[in-house]
Amino acid sequence: MKDSTWLEQQLNEFNAVITNSHLVLTSGKHSDGYINLRVLAGHVDVLYEIGEMIAAAIDERENEIENDISDGDYEKNIVIVGPETLGRTLAEFTAVAGGFTSFAWCDMKKDSEGNDIAEWNPKLNFAEMIDGARCYIVDDLLTTAKSVKLAKQLIEATGGKVEGVVVVVRRSQEVTAEAADVPWLYALLDVDGFNTWAANENEPCVLCQALVPMKLRPGHGHEWVKGHPDYPTTS
Ligand SMILES: [Zn+2]
Structure with a gap:
């Protein structure tokens, strides 16, 4: 079994891990650092070890x-649930x-009023699998726990029970199980020390x-610059 040193x-x-940069996080906050676990996408060996x-x-x-x-209400097998994008692969x-x-995996979308929501893909029959199941949410990166909370709402609305969350990297140790509103939370690796501004x-x-x-990608700099067209950028 690999450990956190191997993961690092x-x-x-x-x-x-990107440092000394200028990026926009999913939360909209600006930061000098970023952890881009999507570079692992498609690499079977490392993903299998992480799995x-x-x-x-x-x-x-x-x-x-x-x-x-x-709890007799949840007698089905455990379901591992990952929010898109990399959570699904994990x-x-x-x-x-x-x-x-x-x-199972859920899509992260905006509803008609522009609110962020998690949704089962209507082409797939995950709702039946989740109803009555005990679930663990897995994701690549935990920053504000927004995706985790949305996935939890979806699972509970579908009749499932969330037992806990495992993330590959947690960006802030302030995001505890309590903060994420789940019974249990585990990070394979804690990486902090970045500066972040609202x-x-x-x-x-x-x-x-x-x-x-402003770095356009990774992160949401490419969206931010639409509202700041004169600001200098870097790819
Ligand atoms: Zn900034």
């Missing part, structure tokens, strides 16, 4: 709570590497003030 080495080899690590963490948790599982590798019988009147972005060029 992989992130360095894949250049997944094994996630599955081991879930197995350990299941052993801990074994005596508490007497759910699949976790299920295969850990020998779980089921996995980038509003109350908390202006120091990098914007210094006109540090």
Whole structure:
């Protein structure tokens, strides 16, 4: 079984950690650093090892709570659920590497009023699988736990129960299980030390003030510049 030291080495080899930059996070905040786990997409060996690590963490948790599982409303097998984009891949590798019988994924979208929501793909029959199942949410990166909360709402609205969350990297140790509103939360690796600004009147972005060029991708700089067309950018 690989450990967090191995994971850190992989992130360095894949250049997944960007520092001394200027980017927009999914939350809309600006930051000088970014963890881009999507560079791992398509790499079977490393994803399989990560899937094994996630599955081991879930197995350990299941052993801990074994005596508490007497809830007859949730008798189905465990389902590993991953929000798009990389969470979906991780759910699949976790299920295969850990020998779980089921996995599912949800799309992250905006509803007609522009609110972020999680949704089962209407072409797939995950709702039937989730109804009455105990679920673990897996995702690549935990920053504000927004995706996790949306996935949890969807699972619960579908009749499933969320037992916990496993993420590959947590960007802030302030995001605890309590903060994410789940019974249990585990990060394979904690990476912090980045500076982050709300980038509003109350908390202006120091990098914007210094006109540090905005990185378009990864992150949401490519969207931010639409509202700031004269700001310098970098690819
Ligand atoms: Zn900025």
